[in-house]
Amino acid sequence: MAEIKLKNVTKRWGDFVGVQAFDLDIADREFLVLLGPSGCGKTTTMRMIAGLEDPTAGDIYIGDRRVNDLDPKDRDIAMVFQSYGLYPNLTVYENIRFPLKVRKVPQAEHEERVMRASAMVELDDFLHRKPAALSGGQRQRVALARAIVRTPQVFLMDEPLSNLDAKLRVSTRAQIKNLSHELKVTTIYVTHDQIEAMTLADRVVVMKAGIVQQVGTPTEIYDQPQNTFVAGFIGSPAMNLMAGEIRDGTFHSENATIPGVSGPPGKVICGFRAEDASVAEEGQGELRAPVYSMELLGDSTMVTVRTGRDLVAVKAPKEFRAEIKAPFAAHIPAEICHVFDAESGERVV
Template identity: 75%
Template sequence: MAEIQLRNVGKRWGNFVGVDNFDLTIADREFLVLLGPSGCGKTTTMRMIAGLEDASDGEILIDGKVVNDLEPKDRDVAMVFQSYALYPNMNVYENIRFPLKVRGIAPEEHDERVRRASAMVELDEFLHRKPAELSGGQRQRVALARAIVREPNVFLMDEPLSNLDAKLRVSTRAQIKNLSHELAVTTIYVTHDQIEAMTLADRVVVMKQGIVQQVGSPTDIYDMPANTFVASFIGSPAMNLMEGEVQGGTFRTEHVEIPGLSAPDGPMTLGFRAEDAGISEARTGQITAPIYTLELLGDATMISVRVSGALVSVKADKSFRAEIGDMVSFSVPVDICHLFEAESGARLGG
């Protein structure tokens, strides 16, 4: 069992706050993703769990035991970094085996454990090669195997896919997903890529400037973003957000009129997902504007218009044809709209 508790954990450097009041329990065998832009505190949080950074405030517990004063080697965690950090003079077999030698594991166990770990990441035919003879994806798999061979209580993964090209990222992501199911080990995974977060996580923690914005399942965060920051960070494309005014239950801004809303009068930000709206015939929709850009995605056509300085996108059928500058009308059903307070950005009604 490896439940991790972060009790009001914080990290400061002088007056700069890197992580503020992080309070969360990570369940045994849970796959938790820390998601946010560069500088939001996600890697710092992971490094505090690993013991590579000292927490300025709060307590970190692993299996109910406070580990704040324990050395990294005594916390029974294995880390996979963005850089592969392989030993260039050792072949793949020896790179994977190295943690066993360092930790004093009985030599007669080494071969079986190395081969079991390499089989999990499909490296059996590369065990004799040096890192220089491997592709980026293969090197990252060696780093994964080196973490697996330790059989730790906790896996910590810091942007492990960011150095890979798009195709390798997809296949390695699938491998990590399968491994997490097979190994059933508590995993904390740091990324700025919301697709990785949505596909891998049991729960996602969205962070901004050291502060947790929302914690929930990928579905919760996608369907019910807590504020405009989460709405703008999750989704591909991100949620459309339009600043305007509600009067008598009708939201208005340039090119936009959406009646039937249950909301107080005043300034408001209205959001909706590109796939939830549609093209309306004869300019009868709630948004009517000239086309700013068209993108063919293969399975759909993404149409964007400009509304009060913001780009608003809707997914149309792949057969949709038009030119930039043509007028287009979007139908935006009231029940798919999200409302956020204009000043704070918080979701209306919590």
């Protein structure tokens, strides 16, 4: 049983607050992703769970044990870092086996456990090599195997894919997803990449400046962002956010008029997803503006226009073409709109 509980966990360095009153229950076998920009407190939170940082306040439980005063080696966790942390003088086999030697696991078990971990990440053909003879993706798989071989209660992964190129990130991400399903071990994964968060997580914790902004499933966070920060951080592209005002049930912004939008009268921010809007005939549609840019994405064409100071993207069919500055119109029905308070950025509707 490896349920993790963070109770009002705070980390300060002098006047600087790294993590503020983090309160969360992480279920046994859950894959939880801490997501946010650099400096938001996600790695600090992970390091406190690992025992590499001491919380200034609050309690951390792994299972039914309060672990605040336990050394990292006594918490039964395995970490995978952004830097692979391999021993250059050891072969892949010996790198994977190393945690077993340190923890004095009986020698008779080593071969079977190393080979099982190796097979899970498809390293059987590389066991005799040293890290210098491996690609970045292979080295990361060695780091994963070294964590797997321990059979810990908890996996902690700190931006493990950030050193890999785009193609390797996709394949290694799939491998981590499959491993999570096979191993059924509670996992906390830190990333700034929202695509990793959306594809891997059972739940996502979005953080900003040490404060939790929203906790939910990827679908909940994508479909119902709690504030403009989450809306602007999640999605590729991120949610469009238009500053304007609601008058008589209609949202008004420069180049956009959307009737039927629910929300308080006055200044608001209206958000919608690029894929939820559609191209309209010239002279029709709730949004009308000159084309600012056009990007061919293969399966679609992304058209960007400007409304006031805001850039707004609409996903058009892949065969759509338009010149820069040409007139463009899009349908933005009220039911696809999200309304946020203009001052606080918090969700209104």
